[in-house]
Amino acid sequence: MNPSSGDHTYQSRTVNGSPSLDDAGLMRRIADGDEHALAALYDRWAQPVYALVVQVLRDRDEAEDVVEETFWQVWQRASSYDATRGAIHTWILTIARSRALDRLRAKQRRKGESLTARGDAVQLFAESDPERDAEGGERRTIVVNAMRALPEEQRRALELAYFGGLSQSEIADYLRQPLGTVKTRMRLGMQKLRERLAILGETV
Amino acid sequence: MSDERETPRDDAIVPSPETPDLSKDKSNDMTPGMPGTPGHSSDAEGDSFAPYDLDGYVLGVSSDDDAAQVRAAADADPRIAEEIRVRQDIVAQFAFAVPPVQINRGRSAGIRSRLVSKAASAREGRVPVSRKTAELLRPLLRPRDTSRDAGRDGGSGASSGPSLGAPLDTTAAAQLNSVRRRYQVALAAFAVAMVMVMGLQQMRVAHAADGVRETLDARDQALSKRLDSLLAVSAHKDSLLASFTGPDMKVIDLVNYSSQGPLARMFWEQKAAEWTMYAYHLRQPKPGKTFQVWLVTTTAPAPISAGTFTPNPDGSFVMHAKYPLDRDALVKVAVSEEPAGGVPAPTGPIIIAGAGR
Secondary structure, three states, rough: OHHHHHOEEEEEEEOOOOOOHHHHHHHOOOHHHHHHHHHHHHHHHHHHHHHHHHHHHHHHHHHHHHHHHHHHHHHHHHHHHHHHHHOHHHOOOHHHHHHHHHHHHHHHHHHHHOOHHHHHHHOOOEEEEEHHHOOHHHHHHHHHHHHHOOHHHHHHHHHHHHOOOOHHHHHHHHOOHHHHHHHHHHHHHHHHHHHHHHHHHHHO | OOOOOOOOOOOOOOOOOOOOOOOHOOOOOOOOOOOOOOOOHHHHHHHOOOOOOOHHHOOOHHHHHHHHHHHHHHOOOOHHHHHHHHHHHHHHHHHHHHOOOOHHHHHHHHHHHHHHHHHHHHHOOOOOOOOHHHHHHHHOOOOOOHHHHHOOOOOOOOOOOOOOOOOOOOHHHHHHHHHHHHHHHHHHHHHHHHHHHHOOOOOOOOHHHHHHHHHHHHHHHHHHHHHHHHHHHHHHHHHHHHHHHOOEEEEEEEEEEOOOEEEEEEEOOOOOOOEEEEEEOOOOOOOEEEEEEEEEEOOOOEEEEEEEOOOOOOOOEEEEEEEOOOOOEEEEEEEEEEEEOOOOOOOOOOOOEEEOO
């Protein structure tokens, strides 16, 4: 997947005078120690990484720190990156989410936030806003629509897990449902998303 | 089952190196894992994954026990490893559901710059330097004479010289190292000198501060004394005012009817036996003379001296005296000019006088 070929307006920049490279090409350059390739990958993916981290942390200053940590980790681990493990942007976003959740959990521990407060803070799809949902391009519209089409209990379980970092046990406590029910809701939700996001495999 | 969870692992999604590399399947450029792609699993295949909590695992929210179970299964069965990758791609799409939030351009540029700087430093195995420092050093790291270098290189003359982060040839690298060493020594010497100058400056500042502190302390003490004095004066005036307006106050005017010059007013606070006289327009006593105040009473055979004084240059004077006297005993108050030091009985001319009844 290349963000510049989709609905995101990321720039594909020339790296050291060579034609623009795809993510895999940039990763190879980064693994060889080319910092300009890192800059190019940053230009391409910093924005979605930032948006994701802001959503998790709800703190722009901290989000910027996480963005920097994420791409620094990309640099440090580029040589061990295994392309068979999935798309590069998937890897980058996974790193960013992990760092963001680490910070979120540390902050929640410091503040002694209750499970209720933590769960209530995650309300990404609580209200439908067609105008707002249309922002960010076609890919976002597809994903948001797929999420909104899920039964609320399935969507809520996935939302709490992905954006809130709540464990399945915590989600069960928060929703006052058995752990098995939460797992089932996640599984069913993921199955539906798999079908509804199929279009991304054809358009991206 | 443990309630503990782990942070989503970003490097252990597919633990088996034998897992087929779907991204290398050039026959289909669709997203791996999406339906219709090689990564897609049918419902029938999905059933075989049911014993494992793959979704909790890829979301990073499963318990440690469940996660370990999934990892072991993925190690044993490439299909499970593949399925994990497929679901990981689905989960990755969640990131695109967030509302677009623009990162501040200036700060983003700062992050980018720091990353490039750190990466360049890490590549060269040296301590990262700040951008400002790098900019300061940049002119010093350029070759001394590019035209001479060009001739030695075979006359190409097109070299723009090495710069930070650009590849260097051996000669340029040697020059760069030499310049860098010299500059480091100069920088260290400069730093030592700066530390010494700053230390001396700090001593001077500390010394000056001590002087200022002493001056302020002295001024503070002087002001405290002055304040005490003013408070005492104020208290005395308050006391006078209270007595002047009290019921036991007797006021006696002393005048000189022969001229319009001197006059005085005597306040006798009978209860406290205190006498206060305010005099104005008095001339100065003649050389060797002084003014003396006299109380003429019914109880004493001769006038009683209440003290001597010399007026201020403007002719005013305030005299205080304490002398007990019966309420009705005072007949007259007078001021006469007498020999310096005073006399037991009046001998000189009366300057001013007033009746006591």
